[in-house]
Amino acid sequence: QTARFRPYDNIAEAFGDYARLLKSDPRYRAALSAGTDFAEFAKRLQAGGYATDPEYAGKIGAILQSPALRNVLNGTAALAAAVKL
DSSP states (O other): OOOOOOOOSSHHHHHHHHHHHHHHOGGGHHHHTTTTOHHHHHHHHHHTTOOSOTTHHHHHHHHHTOHHHHHHHHHHHHHHHHHTO
16 A cells, blocks of 8 residues: 655654544554553554554564664663663
8 A cells, every 4th residue: 555654844743643643543542542562552553454564563563572672772771870860
């Protein structure tokens, strides 16, 4: 499927639009009720029709389990702890 991407002036504007979409479309209600289970959130987004890629939720799950993401999160936590000094 071919779709146009919306241009945004900054990341805050992009995330605001994303949040409005998820909150306003009843197809994504189940995803919003996934709490902090991000893999389940991705599965429910896909079930609601968010992604055209049939492997969307699996790909998100693989990223969530990746050592690279863990390294980034650990580095961010260490940076936050150092800034509090």
